[in-house]
Amino acid sequence: MFTLDHIMIETDYPQKMAKEFSEIFELPYAWPFSESEDYASVGINSGKLILSLLSLNFVLERKHVLLMD
Incomplete structure (x- = not known):
């Protein structure tokens, strides 16, 4: 059994998105x-x-991404 402990999201604006998540959900x-x-x-x-x-x-290198599609 595994435990999910980390999710990565690619975005063009990581700092802005993090600020919004932190403020809206009151997360550190x-x-x-x-x-x-x-x-x-x-x-x-x-x-x-x-x-x-x-x-x-x-x-x-998109070949790695294409293999997962």
Whole structure:
């Protein structure tokens, strides 16, 4: 049996989305917004589940995504 403890959502605006989630649902940040060459991310902590909002700043090789469709 597995436990779901982390969900990742790709968005163009991770910082804005995290702020809205945090304010609307009164949830604390799991980690603050951080940005690098390759991606930007921020985490929201809902207790037993971490919601990771991220923006990918590089072109993904779509062949991996297409295999899952």
